[in-house]
Amino acid sequence: MDGHAAGEVWLVGAGPGDPGLLTVRGRDLLATADVIVVDRLALAVLDGAPLDGAPPDGASPECAPSAQIIHVGKSATAPSWSQERINALLVERARAGARVVRLKGGDPYVLGRGGEEAEACAAAGVRCTVVPGVTSALAVPALAGIPVTHRDVAQEIAIISGHLAPGHPDSTVDWPGLAASRATLVILMGVARLIAITEALLDGGRPEATPVAVIERGGTAAQRVLRTTLDGLAVDAIAAGVRSPAVIVIGEVAARNDAAVPTAPAAGARPAVASRPLVGVRVLVARTRARPGLLARRLRALGADAVETVVARPAPAGGDDAAAALLTALDGVNAILLADPDEVAALVSLLRSAGTDVRALAGRTLVAAGPSAREALDSLGLASVPRTHLRAQLNAEPRPLGPPTVLAVAGAEPDLGPAEHAWSVRRLTLLTDVAAEPDPRIAEELRHGDFDVAAFASSTAVRGTAELYGPLPPDLLVAAMGRRSAQACEAAGIRVDIVPAEPGVHPLAAAVADFVTASRDPLN
Structure with a gap:
């Protein structure tokens, strides 16, 4: 763990949804984490492009680090972890020496309860560092072409949690004051409270014709924008089938569309289908x-x-038979082809089950089918060659006992091509699929x-x-x-x-x- 005697926690903002809007610092931390604790709204970052850059066309994607990824939900309608349980998890894993990244949608300190998590770490004596993110309160309207401030019509902005309805005893939001102001209102987590929010603002004096924009799934390819007015907000949102996550913008700026590029299709509109035919799908x-x-x-x-x-996960083939089959297959083998880190881990696990270790691989060429397999072998101190170099490597070595044999434990073909000698390819399955x-x-x-x-x-x-x-x-x-x-x-x-x-x-x-x-x- 890079010399750290004790673990640490980083509260990392994942941005509004587009993996490209993750900060460079956040990307670096994800690439070195032992544990990643992720919210539902931040999953796009992990589901998106590989953390260490895209590989060349046709290559296997660089894998995310072999970190444990723990999904804690944070959905209004699906089972989620309690905040207390999340706090305890962060402290527990850090105390065990892990580098923990708490990946949160938007910015950790903007309506994300990041402050509570930082306080829990501080109370437990765990080092905690905040890595700000691009908050959806500002970025999502911008992606929809809406400037939340504008010199002519809006010189102040209020970011509001709609998690609690107006009038709720635990709410600290001054809805009458917001209604009386001319500030742009940006409401997060408010889809389920649209009717109550609309009534509170109208009762407080906001004009019925006040422009409103609701941006659903902002920052993703499925973004869509509903434009309406305050008095029609609830009815239009229900008719359009608006669902969370969505950012609600209320104020004169909501009528503007100053984006240099077209916004995503509005509710019910036919998406553009030119070079990106699956927009909106x-x-x-x-x-x-x-x-x-x-x-x-x-x-x-x-x-x-x-x-x-993930609906299934690979696991090493179990039982004494699998370990014995590996030792038998290794007999007389000159090279071993491995596809990915799962294959490498299974090979090591079965060698241990057979009462030996990686020293049993001595004298054999280890072949990495892709960058991720090479990195996994490097982490074990084992040298490897790319698959494309296999034929040259084997042909360069004298083979007095006959033609070389390649053990392919991966689905990838050895790619030997024309050779000076006859080749023998032996196949062995090291992994089995188990349900996720x-x-x-x-x-x-x-x-x-x-x-x-x-x-x-x-x-x-x-x-x-x-x-x-x-x-x-x-x-x-x-x-x-x-x-x-x-x-x-x-x-x-x-x-x-x-x-x-x-x-x-x-x-x-x-x-x-x-x-x-x-x-x-x-x-x-």
């Missing part, structure tokens, strides 16, 4: 690894709001019909989704990467709407885009 991407995947990244490049969820825990956020949004498409890149992802979440909504479009995933859907009772002509991440994303485009075209 929300896609559920089921994963079988904890690392962000290429499919979600490609869907986001096409404009989709791609939400990744269901995510209350995903279950809630499936129930409410918040997804337009579910995309499956493997049969394991299909089976895991069916096991965790049961029958999918009947109007949800389902995309399967290939024949096996389509067959798994059929076996699970899931209707398949989209299958690309050839398997692959890019063909699957393109097939989804083509289907959506054709569905939007009135001539089809």
Whole structure:
């Protein structure tokens, strides 16, 4: 842990939703964390681009660090951790020596209860550092083209929590004072209290014709903006089906649209479909690894709001038979191909189960199929070569006992190509898939019909989704990467709407885009 005798806590603001708006300092801390405690509204940062930069086209994505990610919810309608439990968790993990990142939506100190978490750490003697974030109260209106202050019409701003209704005994908000002012009102967490908020402001003297903008899912590809007036706010929001998270802007500036780029489509409007045909489309991407995947990244490049969820996790194959099979497979092997950190961890685990350790790999070339596998091997002090160098490496070494043998414990092909010798490829499965825990956020949004498409890149992802979440909504479009995933859907009772002509991440994303485009075209 970089020499730290005791752990630390960082309260990191994740920004308003777009992973690109995470601060550089926040990105650096996520890349070195042991534990990440994350809110629902901050998940886009972990689901988005890899923390250490995008790899070249066609390469495996750089994985997030092997940190434990703990989801604490913070949703009004789904199970969430209590604030006291979160405080205790931060203190407990830091005292155990962990580098803990508490990842919070927006800015930790703007209606995010970050102050309470910092106080809990201070009371426990745990070092806590705040890393400010881009608050959604200011950024989301800006992304919708709304300046929250303007020299001609608004020279002050009030940021308000709508979590408690006006008149609630625990509320400290001066609603009559806000109603009488000319300040721009920016209300967070107010969707569930729209009627009460509207009545309080009208009763306090705000004109009925005061412009209002409601920005839903600001900072994401699914952003949409409802523009109305104060007297029509509640009715129009209900008619448009506005859901949390949303930022409510009340004041003259809400009628402005000064953005240099077009805002996201308003409620009910047809999204733009030029180079980003999936703008406004929300896609559920089921994963079988904890690392962000290429499919979600490609869907986001096409404009989709791609939400990744882990439905199965790899675990080392268990039992004495698996350990014995590994030792047998290693006999006479010249090189071992490993796909990712999970393969590396499984190899080490099985060697230990067999009563040995990494010294059993001596004399063999370790081959990393991608950067993440190379980093995992480096962390163990084991040298490796890229997969593309394997053939040259083996051909450069004399083989008096016969042709070289490669043990492929990964799904990746050895990529040996033409060789001076005959090659032998031995295959061994080190991992098995185990079910993940269901995510209350995903279950809630499936129930409410918040997804337009579910995309499956493997049969394991299909089976895991069916096991965790049961029958999918009947109007949800389902995309399967290939024949096996389509067959798994059929076996699970899931209707398949989209299958690309050839398997692959890019063909699957393109097939989804083509289907959506054709569905939007009135001539089809």
